[in-house]
Amino acid sequence: MNIQDRNKVFIDRSKLLDLLSRKAPEQSELNEILNKALKLKGLNLKEVAALLCVEDEKQISEIMDAAHTVKDEIYGKRLVLFAPIYTGNVCCNNCTYCSFRKDNHLIKRKILTMDEIAEETRALLRQGHKRVLLICGENNKNGTDYMCEAIRTTYGVKERGGRDYVRRINVELAPMETEDFARLHEEKIGTYVCFQETYDSELYKRYHPAGTPKADYEYRLTVMDRAQEGGINDVGIGALFGLGDYRFEVLGMMEHANHLESCYGCGPHTVSIPRLEPAVGAPDAEHVPMPVSDENFKKLTAIIRIALPYTGMILSTRENSEMRNTLINYGISQISAGSRTNPGAYAEDEKGTGSQFELGDHREMEDVINSFIDEGYVPSFCTGCYRKGRVGEDFMDLAKPGLIKQYCLPNALFTFKEYLEDFAHEDTRNKGMKLIKRMLEEYDQKQLIPKIEKNLADIESGQRDIYF
Ligand code: SAM
Ligand code: SF4
Numbered sequence: 449m450n451i452q453d454r455n456k457v458f459i460d461r462s463k464l465l466d467l468l469s470r471k472a473p474e475q476s477e478l479n480e481i482l483n484k485a486l487k488l489k490g491l492n493l494k495e496v497a498a499l500l501c502v503e504d505e506k507q508i509s510e511i512m513d514a515a516h517t518v519k520d521e522i523y524g525k526r527l528v529l530f531a532p533i534y535t536g537n538v539c540c541n542n543c544t545y546c547s548f549r550k551d552n553h554l555i556k557r558k559i560l561t562m563d564e565i566a567e568e569t570r571a572l573l574r575q576g577h578k579r580v581l582l583i584c585g586e587n588n589k590n591g592t593d594y595m596c597e598a599i600r601t602t603y604g605v606k607e608r609g610g611r612d613y614v615r616r617i618n619v620e621l622a623p624m625e626t627e628d629f630a631r632l633h634e635e636k637i638g639t640y641v642c643f644q645e646t647y648d649s650e651l652y653k654r655y656h657p658a659g660t661p662k663a664d665y666e667y668r669l670t671v672m673d674r675a676q677e678g679g680i681n682d683v684g685i686g687a688l689f690g691l692g693d694y695r696f697e698v699l700g701m702m703e704h705a706n707h708l709e710s711c712y713g714c715g716p717h718t719v720s721i722p723r724l725e726p727a728v729g730a731p732d733a734e735h736v737p738m739p740v741s742d743e744n745f746k747k748l749t750a751i752i753r754i755a756l757p758y759t760g761m762i763l764s765t766r767e768n769s770e771m772r773n774t775l776i777n778y779g780i781s782q783i784s785a786g787s788r789t790n791p792g793a794y795a796e797d798e799k800g801t802g803s804q805f806e807l808g809d810h811r812e813m814e815d816v817i818n819s820f821i822d823e824g825y826v827p828s829f830c831t832g833c834y835r836k837g838r839v840g841e842d843f844m845d846l847a848k849p850g851l852i853k854q855y856c857l858p859n860a861l862f863t864f865k866e867y868l869e870d871f872a873h874e875d876t877r878n879k880g881m882k883l884i885k886r887m888l889e890e891y892d893q894k895q896l897i898p899k900i901e902k903n904l905a906d907i908e909s910g911q912r913d914i915y916f
Pocket of ligand 1: 545546547583584585586620621622623642643645687688722723724725726727730733766804805
């Protein structure tokens with residue numbers, strides 16, 4: 449491993465701009481790249497740059513087809529669901545695109561108490577959620593002590609006589625020091641998520657005014673190094689699409705993934721692709737500086753999928769249902785459902801506090817689940833790998849030879865069955881049961897079927913939290 453490169457800036461702006469100044473690839477070059485992608489080995493930076501320069505419609509559809517094959521081969525028809533809990537919207541930064549920015553006086557501010565966090569957790573558990581993302585603005589009151597307590601509070605909530613509880617907490621928080629990460633690690637967080645927003649250091653200055661902690665590009669860029677040093681192996685990266693050239697941001701994420709892989713032996717656990725949404729009191733969200741069209745958004749999703757085949761890809765409710773239903777076929781493996789982005793929104797329907805941005809998908813969780821069932825996807829609440837210690841490099845060792853299928857589909861079926869038993873209305877339940885039956889008929893690991901069927905029967909008779 450490349451220890452000397454740890455904590456160093458790994459983005460060479462002119463190198464990336466140079467890579468993007470090339471012409472679109474000829475068909476022969478494209479074929480070569482896509483053939484490599486179909487071997488599930490991922491792509492290098494130059495190959496990704498070539499794909500990003502494709503503009504011909506037919507060639508784009510070839511990239512999409514390759515992404516569809518890669519997605520299906522590695523992840524199958526399964527989709528992991530989660531929901532965010534916004535613990536506060538007070539922020540000391542002034543990001544020009546976010547409603548939580550400190551100079552925005554148009555929203556009401558709030559930091560949840562531990563009791564309120566417990567209420568939010570209960571409300572999500574009652575919808576059937578098992579995976580939660582804790583998220584907030586940056587300020588002293590939302591520091592590490594608060595977050596550690598928030599994590600303990602969230603894990604501590606038990607519903608229906610102890611049958612329902614949050615099984616995995618991921619956190620999306622401002623960059624911090626290695627010691628803080630060590631503390632979060634002790635509280636048993638899953639993934640630490642932080643978006644670079646833009647990997648372009650010049651643009652970064654424009655959106656993050658000097659004098660705020662977030663203005664420090666390098667400190668944010670090296671945050672995953674500190675997370676790794678603090679013991680957190682699962683990290684999630686992302687860029688906020690709409691701030692810069694989307695092609696540059698994709699190359700930036702590739703460089704980030706390469707950096708983590710070479711320094712720590714394992715790339716990011718997830719990549720998120722948030723797209724800038726309208727936000728009250730945030731000038732750069734009202735007039736998006738470099739909008740990414742729907743077509744380019746689909747293309748970039750497909751390119752990331754084939755470039756980093758074993759990295760989970762997350763899409764939030766920023767996108768509308770149509771886009772979400774499309775992108776699950778080309779790369780997305782995790783999706784939020786029934787989300788609200790204002791603190792206290794689940795328990796209180798707290799419309800008074802300010803939300804971070806406008807949602808594209810307002811549907812309740814069961815409606816989202818219904819539409820995924822209709823698309824033939826199994827909604828999964830699985831947390832098996834994390835709880836069995838299959839994280840970071842261990843997860844990748846497991847995932848790369850294709851073993852992921854042996855664990856992930858059965859575990860998805862178990863958690864989906866629990867959902868159908870405990871939370872679904874009858875029509876959803878009937879549709880869901882048919883989907884489980886069909887998935888088992890199509891499942892190629894026939895030797896596992898008796899065990900899977902036994903577990904499904906145990907769930908039907910009341911057992912919970914069973915996983916491989
Ligand atoms: N405050 C922390 C930070 O900035 O890292 C925690 C997360 S912040 C609440 C979550 C993310 O929301 C930001 O990293 C940014 O990418 C995204 N975001 C901010 N404003 C947005 C907008 N108008 N539309 C879509 N996403 C936005
Ligand atoms: Fe604060 Fe994060 Fe919003 Fe920036 S993006 S204003 S840091 S909450």
